[in-house]
Structure formats: C-alpha cells, structure tokens
Amino acid sequence: MSIEIRGIGKRFGNFVALEDISLHIPTGELVALLGPSGCGKTTLLRIIAGMETADVGQVLFAGEEAAHVHARDRKVGFVFQHYALFRHMSVFENVAFGLRVKARKVRPAEAEIRSRVTALLKLVQLDWLADRYPSQLSGGQRQRIALARALAVEPRVLLLDEPFGALDTRVRKELRRWLRRLHDEMQISSVFVTHDQEEALEVADRVVVMNQGRIEQIGSPDEVYSSPATPFVYQFLGNVNVFHSRVHGAWAEVAAERPEGGPESAVTAFVRPHDIEIEHHPLTGGLEATVQEVHAIGPWVRVELAHASELIEVELTRERATILALAEGQLVWLKPRQLRVFAAPGKTMEEGGSGI
Amino acid sequence: MNGRLRRVNAEPRWLRALLLGVGLGFLFFFLALPLLAVFVEAFAAGWTAYAGALNDPETRSAIGLTLLVALFVLPFNVVFGVAAAWAIAKFDFRGKSLLITLIDLPFAVSPVVVGLVFLLIFGAQGLFGPWLAAHDIKVVFALPGIIIVTLFITSPFVARELIPLMQAQGKEEEEAALSLGASAWQMFRRVTLPNIKWGLLYGVILANARAMGEFGAVSVVSGHIRGETNTLPLHVEILYNEYNAVGAFASASVLALLALVTLLAKTVVEWRMRRENSMLLADLPAEES
Structure with a gap:
C-alpha cells in the first residue's frame, strides 16, 4: 500500500520537529529515513503510525486520508527500537497478541492462530524459542520476535524505528540483510528510521535524508551518496570517510576547474578522503601539505596532513600507502580526483569573499 | 597475608x-x-479470658466494622490509584505536578486535622450539615463518615506505589498493543495490568494496613458509639481507659495479627516483584543462531 505524506508539520512547544514534509512512498518500496538524532525522523514515523498527530498536513494510505483512523485501525506494523515486547507473555503469546485481540467475528480459531504463529516464528527462524520469555532472549532475537509480532496482523505497511540501533555490529549486519529479504518476500511498503548511513545505503530502495525537521534529499542510495544535494548530505553520508575542508577559491584551482561564480564568490568544496591523490613531486595546481600522522585502519591507511592551518584527511589503499612510504613530517603534494563545490552559506560568503 | x-x-x-x-x-x-x-x-488471664474478650459483642462489632470499612475503601483505592498513576506516568498535561502534590496531601496533613475538616464539611453546623439533616442522611458519627476519612487517608498508597513503576516501564508496550489492533480496554487488561499487578497488590496491602489501623481521623468523625461506630483501634483505646487490660490487649492482638499477616503478604509480594525485576534486568544471553 502506498503512503502519501503532504505538508506535514509538527511542533513540541517552541521546538519545530517537522516542517512541511512531503513524501510519496509507493507500494512495495523500502524507504529509509536517515538523519542525526533530533532531526524529526522518529516523529514522522510515529505520525504515519498514528501514535502522534501532526499539527498540519495529511497522511494518506493508498490515497485515503488517515487523519481520523485510529492507530489500532491503520493496519500498520510498528517495530520499536527497544523491542517493546510484552514482558509477561511468552514469545508465542507475544506473536499471537495481534490475532487474539481481534473482534470475535474476525478472530481466527485457536488452531489457526497456532499454525499462523508457528509459521511466523519459523519465518524469523526462532520457532524453537516459542515458550521462552522476552527476558530470556538476546537483543537480536527480541527484535526478530518483535518483527514477527508486527507481521502477525498482516500489516499493509511496516514501520521500524531504529530497529537495529540497540544491537551490536555483527548482529546488526546480519539482521539488515535478513530484513531486506523479508521485505522482498512480504511485498509490503516499509519505512525504517536510522541514523546509520551505512544501514540506510545498504538496505533501502530509497533514502530520505532529514535534518532539523526538513528533508534535505530524497534519492536512491547511489544518488544521495554520489551526488549529494546539499553540504549537509555530503557531510552526513560520508561514513567515517567523510572529509570536509572549508577552503575557498584555492581548492577550485587545485582541481583545475572553476566553480560557478568564480573565485570572487566564496565556496565550500567537499572531497571524500579516498578521492585525494598524494604525490612526492610537485603537481600543477597541487596543494602542498605536510604529513602529520599515518594510521592503518583495516583495509585503509588514513593519513592526516596539514596544509597551512588546515587539517586534511586522506585515505589510501594499503598498496598505495606501501608504494608512497609516507613518513611523518614529509612534504607532499595533494590533488583531489573528485570534488564537489557548494556556494558557502550566507555569512561565510561575505567573510570568505573579502578574505580572498 | x-x-x-x-x-x-x-x-x-x-x-x-x-x-x-x-x-x-x-x-x-x-x-x-x-x-x-x-x-x-x-493471654495474661488465660485462653478462656482471651476468647471471652474477643467474643464480646462490642468487640465483634468493632472487628466487623473495621473489615467493612476496608472492604469499601480498597476498591476505590485501586481504581483511583491506577487511574491517577496512569495519567501521571503515561501522559503529559498541564497541572501534572499539581496533581502529584495533591496526591501526597493526605500524607502531609495530620489525621486529626483530616477528621476535623470532614466534621466541618458534613457536621451538623458544617457546610452540608443542614441539607443532610433535612434529607435525614447521617454522615458524621456514622459509617459514611468513617469511610470518607479513611478514603482520604489511604488514597495515596496505590498511586504512590504505581507512579514510579509505570514511569519506569514507559508506554512502548501499550503503543505496541495499540498498533496491533488492541482496544483501550484490551490494552489495559492484557498489557498494563499484568505489568503492574505486583506493585498494585503491594499498594493495596499498604492501604489496607492503614485503613484498618487508622485512629486519629476516624476518632474525630466516629462519635465512639459502642457497637455501632467503634472501629478496632478506637475500641482498644476505650477498653484500655476502662482498665480492661485483657479486653484491650485481646483486641490489640487482633490488630497486631492483621499487621503480621500484612507484613507477610508484603514480604511475599516484594519477593515476587524483585524476582520479576531481576528477570527483566538479567544480562542478555550470548547471541545464538
């Protein structure tokens, strides 16, 4: 079922949680709401679920206005960050809950409930835990039970609030792939909230990047990563590789390309750390820098360099690092392979402009 | 070493x-x-004297009245306590801190003052006195008065016990129940109530102990009519003032027994609560599969 969000706004006192959010989620798509904490992504999810009401705007399910549809009638499966399993019920009863509370006329018979719950537990590969209590399960198991519970009522939409946020890295990666497979099998629309860009890029069909109650960019994982629409998206979607330097004008020349507006107007250039080339000999238009530190981190070697007063991070492959054999205090030349230039925002523009 | x-x-x-x-x-x-x-x-004068003292009609009536008052008061305490704790723990609204303060009021006011206040409201010269007299309704110096002051005195116990518990549990489980299609009553009955049952029972036990033992406030509004408006604590005092030591202590022993039973029940409930809490806080087992 498709979800249409039109001009949603929400305030908590003086705090603007959401401002003029519009978004269309077609049937069958898996969408990630990505942003830093406090950006309004969870509020938006709760508004879709009907647990929070928007001050302005509309939510439409399959084209139908949902404002007067109570949370319990929305047929929305909701998965909480901290699982919210019913602690006094066994795993089986947790999953059966949604079926047991149905009105008598539509409630399935006990045998039917049994077989459906067992099938769901098999789907999440935890049928052997049916008689346990939530407190006896690990975090990853709890979250899979929470998913099975949400799926029991055959929701038209699945909403997940930081579903893997409380889990450790290995379990998180495993559950991510599992969620993706599950979504594809179930043929429903899913929206999940995350602050982990890797998670969003890996799992989602489309990523909605949010910041301070607004949508910064909507696009496929590849789009938002390779052509970020705003400086915020650029910085937020960098994983640990994010590199942002606020060099004006000069950087544009380094790249041998002039951004629109020319050197007179101040700009901010963004370069990913792995998009910088280091050479021992001077490069035309290259930037002179001193090696400060060299760390090997997993498959990468991270080099910190100083150019004037600025710190620059570069990531090299291990092979390249071995060839370069960088030593601390060494003078080298840098050249970005790829960069992206944004006009500096208001205030910086004036300052930067007069400075150059 | x-x-x-x-x-x-x-x-x-x-x-x-x-x-x-x-x-x-x-x-x-x-x-x-x-x-x-x-x-x-x-038991100073032996078993028979003890049994005789308890079998005294006035003593039996006092015991009966005390149980009757508790029977009236406790259901109200449960409803009020759960409702207040629910509102405070799960919702944000204007005047919330005022409500919390109000709930604590009966703890802060001296019971004798509470008795006097209700005397001033329902007594013959009181606010509703003439109206009540005109309709031939007896509140003060009768059962309704005793129940009203006991209600006032015991009202905070359940709410006080439940508020921190419900706040700690948060409202996610309730929201989960709603999103799964549960009605408000189903949510309360199947999710909220099982989660708070031990805390609720604990509050009820405390409220019960106070309801049966309350002296000051009841003393003011009861009128000490023997065999009619004398609760057990009042009865003990009267007997003692009449130098009927065996009678006084026999009645007191009933109260003491009630207290012991309460303590036992409280210990059991506390033990159960702790066990459930430790189950909830138990370390997660290692990730399997």
Missing part, C-alpha cells in the same frame, strides 16, 4: 560487635518487645 587483607577490608572486631549489638538491641526493644507484650498481656 590473609590476616592483613581482612584488617584492611573490615572494621575491628569490637566495633562490629558494638554496631551489631546496638542494631539488634534497638530491634528488640522497640519492635519485638512491644509485639510480644501485646500477646503476653492478652
């Missing part, structure tokens, strides 16, 4: 003995001895 470690980690032997002695001595003189004295005095 071992000896030195012990000296570093523990107080000297004499200090430990002194502290333990003071603690146990206090327990004995102020808690155990009085309790013992009640039963010793009650």
Whole structure:
C-alpha cells in the first residue's frame, strides 16, 4: 500500500520537529529515513503510525486520508527500537497478541492462530524459542520476535524505528540483510528510521535524508551518496570517510576547474578522503601539505596532513600507502580526483569573499 | 597475608560487635518487645479470658466494622490509584505536578486535622450539615463518615506505589498493543495490568494496613458509639481507659495479627516483584543462531 505524506508539520512547544514534509512512498518500496538524532525522523514515523498527530498536513494510505483512523485501525506494523515486547507473555503469546485481540467475528480459531504463529516464528527462524520469555532472549532475537509480532496482523505497511540501533555490529549486519529479504518476500511498503548511513545505503530502495525537521534529499542510495544535494548530505553520508575542508577559491584551482561564480564568490568544496591523490613531486595546481600522522585502519591507511592551518584527511589503499612510504613530517603534494563545490552559506560568503 | 587483607577490608572486631549489638538491641526493644507484650498481656488471664474478650459483642462489632470499612475503601483505592498513576506516568498535561502534590496531601496533613475538616464539611453546623439533616442522611458519627476519612487517608498508597513503576516501564508496550489492533480496554487488561499487578497488590496491602489501623481521623468523625461506630483501634483505646487490660490487649492482638499477616503478604509480594525485576534486568544471553 502506498503512503502519501503532504505538508506535514509538527511542533513540541517552541521546538519545530517537522516542517512541511512531503513524501510519496509507493507500494512495495523500502524507504529509509536517515538523519542525526533530533532531526524529526522518529516523529514522522510515529505520525504515519498514528501514535502522534501532526499539527498540519495529511497522511494518506493508498490515497485515503488517515487523519481520523485510529492507530489500532491503520493496519500498520510498528517495530520499536527497544523491542517493546510484552514482558509477561511468552514469545508465542507475544506473536499471537495481534490475532487474539481481534473482534470475535474476525478472530481466527485457536488452531489457526497456532499454525499462523508457528509459521511466523519459523519465518524469523526462532520457532524453537516459542515458550521462552522476552527476558530470556538476546537483543537480536527480541527484535526478530518483535518483527514477527508486527507481521502477525498482516500489516499493509511496516514501520521500524531504529530497529537495529540497540544491537551490536555483527548482529546488526546480519539482521539488515535478513530484513531486506523479508521485505522482498512480504511485498509490503516499509519505512525504517536510522541514523546509520551505512544501514540506510545498504538496505533501502530509497533514502530520505532529514535534518532539523526538513528533508534535505530524497534519492536512491547511489544518488544521495554520489551526488549529494546539499553540504549537509555530503557531510552526513560520508561514513567515517567523510572529509570536509572549508577552503575557498584555492581548492577550485587545485582541481583545475572553476566553480560557478568564480573565485570572487566564496565556496565550500567537499572531497571524500579516498578521492585525494598524494604525490612526492610537485603537481600543477597541487596543494602542498605536510604529513602529520599515518594510521592503518583495516583495509585503509588514513593519513592526516596539514596544509597551512588546515587539517586534511586522506585515505589510501594499503598498496598505495606501501608504494608512497609516507613518513611523518614529509612534504607532499595533494590533488583531489573528485570534488564537489557548494556556494558557502550566507555569512561565510561575505567573510570568505573579502578574505580572498 | 590473609590476616592483613581482612584488617584492611573490615572494621575491628569490637566495633562490629558494638554496631551489631546496638542494631539488634534497638530491634528488640522497640519492635519485638512491644509485639510480644501485646500477646503476653492478652493471654495474661488465660485462653478462656482471651476468647471471652474477643467474643464480646462490642468487640465483634468493632472487628466487623473495621473489615467493612476496608472492604469499601480498597476498591476505590485501586481504581483511583491506577487511574491517577496512569495519567501521571503515561501522559503529559498541564497541572501534572499539581496533581502529584495533591496526591501526597493526605500524607502531609495530620489525621486529626483530616477528621476535623470532614466534621466541618458534613457536621451538623458544617457546610452540608443542614441539607443532610433535612434529607435525614447521617454522615458524621456514622459509617459514611468513617469511610470518607479513611478514603482520604489511604488514597495515596496505590498511586504512590504505581507512579514510579509505570514511569519506569514507559508506554512502548501499550503503543505496541495499540498498533496491533488492541482496544483501550484490551490494552489495559492484557498489557498494563499484568505489568503492574505486583506493585498494585503491594499498594493495596499498604492501604489496607492503614485503613484498618487508622485512629486519629476516624476518632474525630466516629462519635465512639459502642457497637455501632467503634472501629478496632478506637475500641482498644476505650477498653484500655476502662482498665480492661485483657479486653484491650485481646483486641490489640487482633490488630497486631492483621499487621503480621500484612507484613507477610508484603514480604511475599516484594519477593515476587524483585524476582520479576531481576528477570527483566538479567544480562542478555550470548547471541545464538
């Protein structure tokens, strides 16, 4: 079922949680709401679920206005960050809950409930835990039970609030792939909230990047990563590789390309750390820098360099690092392979402009 | 080596003995001895005298009245306590802190003052006095008055017990129940109530102990009519003032027994609560599969 969000706004006192959010989620798509904490992504999810009401705007399910549809009638499966399993019920009863509370006329018979719950537990590969209590399960198991519970009522939409946020890295990666497979099998629309860009890029069909109650960019994982629409998206979607330097004008020349507006107007250039080339000999238009530190981190070697007063991070492959054999205090030349230039925002523009 | 470690980690032997002695001595003189004295005095004239004193019609009526008051008061306490705790723990609204303060009011006011307040409201010269007299309704110096002041005195117990519990549990489970299609009643009945049942029972036990033992406020509004408006605590005082030591202590022993049963029940409930809490806080087992 498709979800249409039109001009949603929400305030908590003086705090603007959401401002003029519009978004269309077609049937069958898996969408990630990505942003830093406090950006309004969870509020938006709760508004879709009907647990929070928007001050302005509309939510439409399959084209139908949902404002007067109570949370319990929305047929929305909701998965909480901290699982919210019913602690006094066994795993089986947790999953059966949604079926047991149905009105008598539509409630399935006990045998039917049994077989459906067992099938769901098999789907999440935890049928052997049916008689346990939530407190006896690990975090990853709890979250899979929470998913099975949400799926029991055959929701038209699945909403997940930081579903893997409380889990450790290995379990998180495993559950991510599992969620993706599950979504594809179930043929429903899913929206999940995350602050982990890797998670969003890996799992989602489309990523909605949010910041301070607004949508910064909507696009496929590849789009938002390779052509970020705003400086915020650029910085937020960098994983640990994010590199942002606020060099004006000069950087544009380094790249041998002039951004629109020319050197007179101040700009901010963004370069990913792995998009910088280091050479021992001077490069035309290259930037002179001193090696400060060299760390090997997993498959990468991270080099910190100083150019004037600025710190620059570069990531090299291990092979390249071995060839370069960088030593601390060494003078080298840098050249970005790829960069992206944004006009500096208001205030910086004036300052930067007069400075150059 | 071992000896030195012990000296570093523990107080000297004499200090430990002194502290333990003071603690146990206090327990004995102020808690155990009085309790013992009640039963010793009650049985001072033998079994038959004890049984006779309890079989006295006025004593039996006092016991009956005390149980009746508790029976009226407790259901109200449950409803009010759960409703107040629910509102405070799960919702944000204007005047919330005022409500919390109001709930604590009965703890802060002296019971005698509470009695006087209700005397001023329902008494013959009171606010509703003439109206009540005109309709021939007796509140003060009758059962309704006793129930009303006991309600006032005991109202905070359940709410006080539930508020921190419900706040700690948050509202995610309720939201999960709603998103799964549960009605408000189903959510309360199947999710909220099972989660708070031990806390609720604990509050009820405390409220019950207070309802049965309340003296000051009840004393003011009861009128001490023997066999009619005398609760057990009031009855003990009357008998004692009449130098009927066996009667007074026999009645007191009933109250003491009620207290002991309450304590036992409280211990069991506390044990269950702790066990459930420790189950909830138990470390997660290692990730399987």
